[in-house]
Amino acid sequence: MRSMGTATDIQVRAALPADWQEVRELCCESCSEPPFYLTGNEGWPTYGQEDWVDYSVGPEHAMFLLFDRSTSPPYPIGKARISTANGDPTTAVADGIYIRAAYRGRGLSKLLWEARITWARVHELRRITTIHRLSNVRSMRSILTQGFVETERIPAETISGATEPELVYELVL
Numbered sequence: 001m002r003s004m005g006t007a008t009d010i011q012v013r014a015a016l017p018a019d020w021q022e023v024r025e026l027c028c029e030s031c032s033e034p035p036f037y038l039t040g041n042e043g044w045p046t047y048g049q050e051d052w053v054d055y056s057v058g059p060e061h062a063m064f065l066l067f068d069r070s071t072s073p074p075y076p077i078g079k080a081r082i083s084t085a086n087g088d089p090t091t092a093v094a095d096g097i098y099i100r101a102a103y104r105g106r107g108l109s110k111l112l113w114e115a116r117i118t119w120a121r122v123h124e125l126r127r128i129t130t131i132h133r134l135s136n137v138r139s140m141r142s143i144l145t146q147g148f149v150e151t152e153r154i155p156a157e158t159i160s161g162a163t164e165p166e167l168v169y170e171l172v173l
Protein backbone atom coordinates (compact mmCIF):
# COMPACT_ATOMS: atom_id res chain seq x y z
CA MET A 1 0.00 0.00 0.00
CA ARG A 2 1.18 3.55 -0.81
CA SER A 3 2.21 5.85 2.01
CA MET A 4 0.18 9.04 1.89
CA GLY A 5 1.53 12.57 2.07
CA THR A 6 0.48 15.03 4.74
CA ALA A 7 -1.70 18.07 3.99
CA THR A 8 1.33 20.14 2.98
CA ASP A 9 2.26 17.57 0.31
CA ILE A 10 -1.05 17.97 -1.50
CA GLN A 11 -1.12 20.38 -4.43
CA VAL A 12 -3.83 21.41 -6.86
CA ARG A 13 -3.10 22.88 -10.28
CA ALA A 14 -4.66 23.23 -13.71
CA ALA A 15 -3.92 20.35 -16.06
CA LEU A 16 -1.46 21.04 -18.87
CA PRO A 17 -1.45 19.28 -22.25
CA ALA A 18 1.35 17.04 -20.95
CA ASP A 19 -0.97 15.74 -18.21
CA TRP A 20 -3.33 14.02 -20.64
CA GLN A 21 -2.45 10.49 -19.47
CA GLU A 22 -3.08 11.38 -15.81
CA VAL A 23 -6.43 12.91 -16.82
CA ARG A 24 -7.31 9.81 -18.81
CA GLU A 25 -6.41 7.51 -15.93
CA LEU A 26 -8.46 9.45 -13.37
CA CYS A 27 -11.46 9.86 -15.70
CA CYS A 28 -11.54 6.18 -16.64
CA GLU A 29 -11.11 5.12 -13.01
CA SER A 30 -13.99 7.42 -11.98
CA CYS A 31 -16.29 5.62 -14.41
CA SER A 32 -15.84 2.41 -12.47
CA GLU A 33 -17.89 3.95 -9.63
CA PRO A 34 -21.47 3.90 -10.88
CA PRO A 35 -24.12 5.07 -10.27
CA PHE A 36 -22.66 8.44 -9.27
CA TYR A 37 -21.47 9.30 -12.72
CA LEU A 38 -23.96 10.75 -15.10
CA THR A 39 -24.10 11.06 -18.85
CA GLY A 40 -21.54 12.92 -20.92
CA ASN A 41 -18.66 10.49 -20.62
CA GLU A 42 -19.72 8.10 -23.35
CA GLY A 43 -16.91 9.15 -25.71
CA TRP A 44 -14.08 8.55 -23.24
CA PRO A 45 -13.24 4.97 -24.24
CA THR A 46 -12.39 6.12 -27.75
CA TYR A 47 -10.55 9.33 -26.81
CA GLY A 48 -6.97 9.69 -28.06
CA GLN A 49 -4.27 12.06 -26.81
CA GLU A 50 -5.65 15.08 -28.71
CA ASP A 51 -9.16 14.51 -27.35
CA TRP A 52 -7.91 14.34 -23.76
CA VAL A 53 -5.89 17.54 -24.23
CA ASP A 54 -8.94 19.31 -25.76
CA TYR A 55 -11.12 18.08 -22.91
CA SER A 56 -8.70 19.36 -20.26
CA VAL A 57 -7.23 22.58 -21.61
CA GLY A 58 -9.01 25.39 -23.42
CA PRO A 59 -10.14 28.99 -23.23
CA GLU A 60 -13.61 28.06 -21.99
CA HIS A 61 -12.83 25.17 -19.67
CA ALA A 62 -10.21 23.78 -17.35
CA MET A 63 -9.38 20.54 -15.60
CA PHE A 64 -7.83 20.76 -12.15
CA LEU A 65 -5.66 17.97 -10.84
CA LEU A 66 -4.79 17.11 -7.26
CA PHE A 67 -1.36 15.61 -6.59
CA ASP A 68 0.33 13.99 -3.63
CA ARG A 69 3.86 15.39 -3.87
CA SER A 70 5.32 13.18 -1.16
CA THR A 71 6.52 10.88 -3.94
CA SER A 72 8.54 11.53 -7.06
CA PRO A 73 6.99 11.93 -9.52
CA PRO A 74 3.91 13.38 -7.74
CA TYR A 75 1.02 10.93 -7.57
CA PRO A 76 -2.27 12.11 -9.15
CA ILE A 77 -5.08 11.68 -6.63
CA GLY A 78 -8.03 13.62 -7.98
CA LYS A 79 -9.53 15.78 -10.68
CA ALA A 80 -12.42 18.16 -11.33
CA ARG A 81 -13.54 20.12 -14.37
CA ILE A 82 -15.18 23.50 -14.94
CA SER A 83 -16.48 25.04 -18.14
CA THR A 84 -18.58 27.93 -19.31
CA ALA A 85 -22.19 26.89 -19.80
CA ASN A 86 -23.32 26.29 -23.35
CA GLY A 87 -25.05 29.43 -24.57
CA ASP A 88 -24.92 31.20 -21.17
CA PRO A 89 -21.96 33.57 -20.87
CA THR A 90 -22.62 34.25 -17.17
CA THR A 91 -22.54 30.70 -15.83
CA ALA A 92 -19.92 28.02 -15.24
CA VAL A 93 -20.70 24.31 -14.93
CA ALA A 94 -18.62 22.33 -12.44
CA ASP A 95 -18.59 18.57 -12.92
CA GLY A 96 -16.54 15.42 -12.84
CA ILE A 97 -15.03 15.75 -9.37
CA TYR A 98 -13.24 12.56 -8.36
CA ILE A 99 -10.80 11.78 -5.56
CA ARG A 100 -9.15 8.38 -5.32
CA ALA A 101 -10.79 6.35 -2.54
CA ALA A 102 -7.71 6.19 -0.30
CA TYR A 103 -7.59 10.00 -0.17
CA ARG A 104 -11.26 10.65 0.59
CA GLY A 105 -12.61 12.03 3.85
CA ARG A 106 -9.58 14.31 4.40
CA GLY A 107 -11.23 17.54 3.28
CA LEU A 108 -9.33 17.56 -0.03
CA SER A 109 -12.40 18.21 -2.20
CA LYS A 110 -12.20 21.79 -0.91
CA LEU A 111 -8.99 22.34 -2.89
CA LEU A 112 -10.65 21.30 -6.14
CA TRP A 113 -13.62 23.56 -5.39
CA GLU A 114 -11.45 26.56 -4.52
CA ALA A 115 -9.47 26.21 -7.75
CA ARG A 116 -12.66 26.09 -9.81
CA ILE A 117 -14.31 28.99 -7.99
CA THR A 118 -11.19 31.08 -8.62
CA TRP A 119 -11.28 30.08 -12.30
CA ALA A 120 -14.92 31.23 -12.55
CA ARG A 121 -14.10 34.54 -10.86
CA VAL A 122 -11.11 35.15 -13.12
CA HIS A 123 -13.40 34.53 -16.10
CA GLU A 124 -15.86 37.04 -14.60
CA LEU A 125 -18.71 34.55 -14.44
CA ARG A 126 -21.63 35.23 -12.11
CA ARG A 127 -22.53 31.75 -10.95
CA ILE A 128 -21.47 28.13 -10.89
CA THR A 129 -23.92 25.26 -11.23
CA THR A 130 -23.33 21.64 -10.29
CA ILE A 131 -25.33 18.45 -9.72
CA HIS A 132 -25.21 15.18 -7.82
CA ARG A 133 -27.40 12.15 -7.29
CA LEU A 134 -29.49 12.21 -4.12
CA SER A 135 -27.80 9.19 -2.52
CA ASN A 136 -24.29 10.60 -3.04
CA VAL A 137 -23.98 12.04 0.46
CA ARG A 138 -20.24 12.71 0.27
CA SER A 139 -20.74 14.76 -2.87
CA MET A 140 -23.71 16.57 -1.31
CA ARG A 141 -21.66 17.54 1.76
CA SER A 142 -18.74 18.62 -0.35
CA ILE A 143 -21.03 20.88 -2.44
CA LEU A 144 -22.96 22.33 0.50
CA THR A 145 -19.76 23.15 2.37
CA GLN A 146 -18.87 25.51 -0.48
CA GLY A 147 -22.09 27.47 -0.03
CA PHE A 148 -24.03 26.08 -2.99
CA VAL A 149 -27.83 26.31 -2.74
CA GLU A 150 -30.16 23.67 -4.20
CA THR A 151 -32.29 25.07 -7.03
CA GLU A 152 -33.99 22.04 -8.57
CA ARG A 153 -34.54 18.27 -8.41
CA ILE A 154 -34.75 16.38 -11.68
CA PRO A 155 -35.95 12.77 -11.87
CA ALA A 156 -33.21 10.61 -13.36
CA GLU A 157 -32.53 6.94 -13.94
CA THR A 158 -29.62 5.06 -12.44
CA ILE A 159 -27.59 2.61 -14.51
CA SER A 160 -29.70 -0.21 -13.03
CA GLY A 161 -32.91 1.47 -14.25
CA ALA A 162 -34.10 2.68 -10.83
CA THR A 163 -35.19 6.29 -10.37
CA GLU A 164 -33.12 8.65 -8.29
CA PRO A 165 -33.35 12.44 -8.36
CA GLU A 166 -30.47 14.60 -9.51
CA LEU A 167 -30.05 17.66 -7.32
CA VAL A 168 -29.08 20.87 -9.08
CA TYR A 169 -27.16 23.58 -7.17
CA GLU A 170 -26.03 27.11 -7.75
CA LEU A 171 -23.30 29.22 -6.19
CA VAL A 172 -23.68 32.94 -6.88
CA LEU A 173 -20.25 34.58 -7.06
Ligand SMILES: CC(C)(COP(=O)(O)OP(=O)(O)OC[C@H]1O[C@@H](n2cnc3c(N)ncnc32)[C@H](O)[C@@H]1OP(=O)(O)O)[C@@H](O)C(=O)NCCC(=O)NCCS
Pocket residue numbers: 033036037096097098099100103104105106107108109110131132133136137138139141142145
Ligand atom coordinates in the same frame (compact mmCIF):
# COMPACT_ATOMS: atom_id res chain seq x y z
C1 LIG B 1 -17.24 13.59 -3.92
C2 LIG B 1 -15.79 13.55 -3.44
C3 LIG B 1 -14.90 14.29 -4.43
C4 LIG B 1 -15.72 14.29 -2.08
O1 LIG B 1 -14.41 14.22 -1.59
P1 LIG B 1 -14.13 13.58 -0.14
O2 LIG B 1 -12.67 13.49 0.01
O3 LIG B 1 -14.93 12.33 0.00
O4 LIG B 1 -14.78 14.64 0.84
P2 LIG B 1 -14.01 15.65 1.79
O5 LIG B 1 -13.15 14.93 2.75
O6 LIG B 1 -13.38 16.71 0.96
O7 LIG B 1 -15.22 16.24 2.60
C5 LIG B 1 -16.26 17.01 2.01
C6 LIG B 1 -17.48 16.87 2.89
O8 LIG B 1 -17.97 15.53 2.83
C7 LIG B 1 -18.03 14.96 4.14
N1 LIG B 1 -17.70 13.56 4.02
C8 LIG B 1 -16.49 13.02 3.76
N2 LIG B 1 -16.59 11.68 3.75
C9 LIG B 1 -17.89 11.40 4.00
C10 LIG B 1 -18.64 10.19 4.12
N3 LIG B 1 -18.06 9.00 3.97
N4 LIG B 1 -19.96 10.27 4.38
C11 LIG B 1 -20.56 11.47 4.52
N5 LIG B 1 -19.92 12.63 4.42
C12 LIG B 1 -18.60 12.61 4.17
C13 LIG B 1 -17.03 15.75 4.93
O9 LIG B 1 -17.33 15.71 6.31
C14 LIG B 1 -17.22 17.14 4.37
O10 LIG B 1 -18.38 17.73 4.86
P3 LIG B 1 -18.33 18.83 6.00
O11 LIG B 1 -17.48 19.92 5.46
O12 LIG B 1 -19.75 19.17 6.18
O13 LIG B 1 -17.68 18.13 7.17
C15 LIG B 1 -15.27 12.09 -3.26
O14 LIG B 1 -16.01 11.45 -2.25
C16 LIG B 1 -15.33 11.26 -4.53
O15 LIG B 1 -14.44 11.33 -5.37
N6 LIG B 1 -16.40 10.43 -4.68
C17 LIG B 1 -16.56 9.56 -5.83
C18 LIG B 1 -16.86 10.36 -7.08
C19 LIG B 1 -18.11 11.19 -6.91
O16 LIG B 1 -19.08 10.77 -6.30
N7 LIG B 1 -18.07 12.41 -7.49
C20 LIG B 1 -19.18 13.35 -7.44
C21 LIG B 1 -20.10 13.11 -8.58
S1 LIG B 1 -21.49 14.23 -8.47
